[in-house]
């Protein structure tokens with residue numbers, strides 16, 4: 001069974017590192033097998049901060065999103081699993097990511113999410129913890145294992161992590177994501193999720 005994996009590049013900052021990490025994670029996911037991988041870069045999406053006068057859960061398909069958000073909405077809707085690549089800003093995750101999350105609701109439900117975080121000393125730990133909390137509200141399923149990189153500029157070189165153990169940790173994360181993606185997809189197909 002092939003699961004559709006959407007990797008979200010959360011940072012949109014000028015001079016950001018997010019695309020480098022996402023590209024390496026995508027390479028690992030493709031090599032892992034069993035995933036149809038799409039990388040969605042939030043810097044390429046129209047993501048206004050002002051939400052419409054409706055709730056995306058209640059409005060469902062009638063929720064009025066900008067045309068430039070359509071690729072993101074389609075990707076989230078069609079996904080079986082997510083990897084969110086997030087930096088840490090002021091002990092949390094970037095506003096771009098919160099906007100992308102809040103413009104959607106049902107599209108996230110009953111799907112697993114893994115986190116690849118990076119930042120200063122804490123390696124994006126606060127960002128990942130905050131995201132776990134938020135995704136539970138959306139009926140998504142944060143998985144146990146993720147990746148965390150302190151000081152990106154010291155721990156990565158030429159687009160790859162320097163720690164030789166990282167590929168093994170990545171495999172564990174992808175194994176867990178596969179398990180949950182398959183289990184939840186089978187369950188969603190058998191019975192609509194009661195969100």
Ligand SMILES: Cc1cc2nc3c(=O)[nH]c(=O)nc-3n(C[C@H](O)[C@H](O)[C@H](O)COP(=O)(O)O)c2cc1C
Nearest residue numbers: 011013016017018087088089090091119120121152
């Ligand atoms: C506005 C801002 C706030 C930051 N706050 C934190 C922080 O609270 N904790 C941390 O570990 N790193 C923090 N950092 C460091 C970033 O997480 C780090 O530079 C990361 O590589 C930035 O990712 P990006 O290049 O993809 O934007 C901050 C960086 C910026 C620009």
